[in-house]
Amino acid sequence: MSRLAFVFPGQGSQSVGMLSDLAATYPIVKATFDEASAALGLDLWALSQDGPVEDLNQTENTQPVLLTAGVAVFRAWQAAGGRTPDFLVGHSLGEYTALVAAGAISLADGVRLVAERGRLMQSAVPAGEGAMAAILGLDDDMVRQCCAEAAAVGVVEAVNFNAPGQVVIAGSTAAVSAAIEKLKAAGAKRALPLPVSVPSHCALMKPAAEKLRPVLESIVFSAPTIPVVQNVAARIEADASAIREALVQQLY
Incomplete structure (x- = not known):
């Protein structure tokens, strides 16, 4: 069985x-x-x-x-x-x-x-100051790289590696937004904001x-x-x- x-x-x-x-x-x-x-x-x-x-x-x-x-x-x-x-x-x-x-x-x-x-x-992290998003269609290293580039704006990290081509990022709202723009430019198929009120699993926690x-x-x-x-x-x-x-x- x-x-x-x-x-x-x-x-x-x-x-x-x-x-x-x-x-x-x-x-x-x-x-x-x-x-x-x-x-x-x-x-x-x-x-x-x-x-x-x-x-x-x-x-x-x-x-x-x-x-x-x-x-x-x-x-x-x-x-x-x-x-x-x-x-x-x-x-x-x-x-x-x-x-x-x-x-x-x-x-x-x-x-x-x-x-x-x-x-x-x-x-x-008060409500509205943190965010998470699911990134589809990029490899793990590219997601990490884009987050590192966006970190000048604030904390943003690749935090959940759900499956090949699906990674969740988390951090301050501004930094997550900046990372999403970089990830889209890098070829992400989709960037889906998650309906959560806190940025779980990143350094802010x-x-x-x-x-x-x-x-x-x-x-x-x-x-x-x-x-x-x-x-x-x-x-x-x-x-x-x-x-x-x-x-x-x-x-x-």
Whole structure:
């Protein structure tokens, strides 16, 4: 039998009305949102269904909504009799979702943790002052070169290497805009701004990462029941301290 992996998404995959069809078929979806909402003191289902989109896209809201959505889909898969995956992995925020799905942290701790992560990230870079964009059609080195040339304007870095020909850049709004112009001139097929309120995974997030460390230390981590592949090192870790350190490092 072929091996199965689940990949949980990161910020930018949210939309108003998400999972409404799935929730109509699988009651566990809404029940998962109710559980997470009670832990956080915020109606995450209403936010995901009714928005407004401006509120949904604020990172302190986006992160707990997407984590809950990922766990809800995973539970629906289990309720439908889907087999247990061999590996879990998550894109950025999705690494936290993977850890919840693997039983390393509880859903309640997970949503509280990522909501605080979002607040720390937003405080590091006020809304409107940071940006991210997906660059399609250029190799990694060209994206790095264009970002280096645009760095005279401000911080901008190639941060997520999603696939050959798809790289995400992040940094200050002005520097990201400057980099996009250079990337288009270099032959990028598309440059897609992402619907996020913070520039994740660049140097601007280092202050938030250091403040996140004690928050992670306050959370009880157990050994994952399903192997989780880390973002930073592409390793599988069961040790709680190693998992925490990887979550700090992946922020910047």
